[in-house]
Amino acid sequence: MKCILIFVLIFAVFLSCNTPSTSPDVNTEDTSANRWVKPTGKDSLLLLTDRPPNLETPLKYFRLDYTPNNVFFVRWHLAxxxxxxxxxxxxxxxxGNVNKELALSVNDLKTKFEPVTITAVCQCSGNSRSFFDPRVPGGQWxxxxxxxxxxxxxxxxxxxTYAGVKGDSKExxxxxxxxxxxxxxxxxxKSLSYDxxxxxxxxxxxxxxxxxxxxLNGYPLxxxxxxxxxxxxxGMxxxxxxxxKPFEGFWMKKAYLxxxxxxxxxxxxxxxxxxxxxxxxxxVRSLFVAPEPNEVVKAGVPTDVQGLALDGGFGITKVELSADSGKTWQPAKLDPELGKYSWRRWHYTFTPPEKGAYVLLVKATNAKGQTQPAHQWNRSGYMHNEVETLPFKAE
Known part of the structure; x- marks a missing residue:
């Protein structure tokens, strides 16, 4: 009976996250196999689902150090x-376990507390799920x-601290x-440990x-x-x-495992x-942002291959590329850090010697010595970070 209940819960969540429907404030546009939309307050994003809204940032915007708000990806679980x-x-x-329960307005946060700013990457757990082999269910990001x-x-x-959290707090x-x-x-x-x-x-x-x-990114907080x-x-x-005591919610105990x-x-x-x-x-992972997959470049002319590398805050120390299926690797040039939780941009000059098809590989390494595997898989399509490939042509 317990197993049946869990299945019903998971199936209901799957439906809520993957059932498309018409939304009056979204303008849709079909481009090849992709469906592009312009939700209120956003520019064109790639649509995965509209109830709840799940929208993907076009690759070209990753050539910027900071992702503009109007094209920042959107991820919701509930419609x-x-x-x-x-x-x-x-x-x-x-x-909860506090001396003083609070009800704070956004203005209270701005006037009662010291503001802080941090640069940080926000990445969906299922980012790049569509590249898993064998394929797995879920949003095909x-x-x-x-x-x-x-x-x-x-x-x-x-x-x-302002609420006066009690000493026996756990989560x-x-x-x-x-x-x-x-x-x-x-x-x-969701929950975090108190520490x-x-x-x-x-x-x-x-x-x-x-x-x-x-x-769509969580206003106001x-x-x-x-x-x-x-x-x-x-968000929100x-x-x-x-x-x-440990928090026993579904999204901590049954999902995102x-x-x-x-x-x-x-x-x-x-x-x-x-x-x-x-x-x-x-x-740790890295990805190509230019040229884009299957783009055409000029043979015999240096091409600025660029991309991003990121991890959980330990720091990217090395990015390497290979043009011979991983037999040899050459270092890319790293841009200055924008902060330990930010991504780090890299550049690599590649000159196609002649016309034809090419494939480049890229892998990153962080300060802990962690790098990327040639292949990676799990049942949920999380944490994709296998060595990235870039097919393109020279003419």
Missing amino acids: GLPDSVSLDTFRLRIK KNGALGNAKWTGVKLKDIL VSFNGLDKPPLQTTPDFV HANDGEVMVAYEMNGEPLPL KLVVPGWFATYWV LSDIEVHT VPKGEPNGAEHPDSLAKDLVPISVMN
Whole structure:
């Protein structure tokens, strides 16, 4: 009976995250096999689903150090999103194992606490899922469920201190204004250990790249968990609760799980891992941003191949490329760091000796010595970071 209930919950969540429908405020445009949309407040993004809205950033925008707000990817799990949020009535509520429960307006956050700004990558756990082999179910993201921004707001630690968190606190959970479309669908609530929540880096952001958060990216408040996958970056953040026991919510205990102790969350289709833990820190990866796949360049002319490398905050120390299927590797030039939680841009000059088809490979290494495997797979399509390939032509 318990297994049947779990299956019903998962199936309901799958439906809520993957059932397309018509949305009156989204202009759609079909381009080849892709469907591009222009939601309110956004430029053209690649549509995965519209209820809930899941939208991908075009690759060309990753040539910028900071991803513009109007093309920043969108990821929601629940279809019940408000069309607008009034700052006059909105309150961030802090409750649970605290001496003083709070109901803070956005203005309270701006006037009662010292503002902080951090540059950090926000990346969906399932980014690049469409490249997994064998294929796995879920949103078939390419590389665009990713963005880099300057986040401004308040340290979560300062808010917890203001509420007077009690000494026996173990975890802190976070909920937003999005609502489940079905009674059987679990509310999207995430949690962090109290020590992590109180580390001085986790923050509640009210600005993104110097502007108020876009509605589709979590306006008016978003939890920012630097270095961790975006499943923890709760948008439209409305409730923070401090717990004395481990939080047992569905989205921590049944969803977003990866094999314990396995680099990059890896497992094999024929021997699925039995011991699973919640996904957390982003693993090291790199990707090409120019030229784009199957683009045509000039033979005999130097081409500026460029891309991005990122990890969970340890720091990218090396990016290497190969033009001979991985037999030999050459170093790329790294741009200056923008912050330990930011991505790092790299450049590599490649001159196609003659006309024809070419494939380049890229892999990154971080300060812990972690690098990218030739192949990586898990049942959920999380943490994709196998060596990236770039096919293109020279004419």
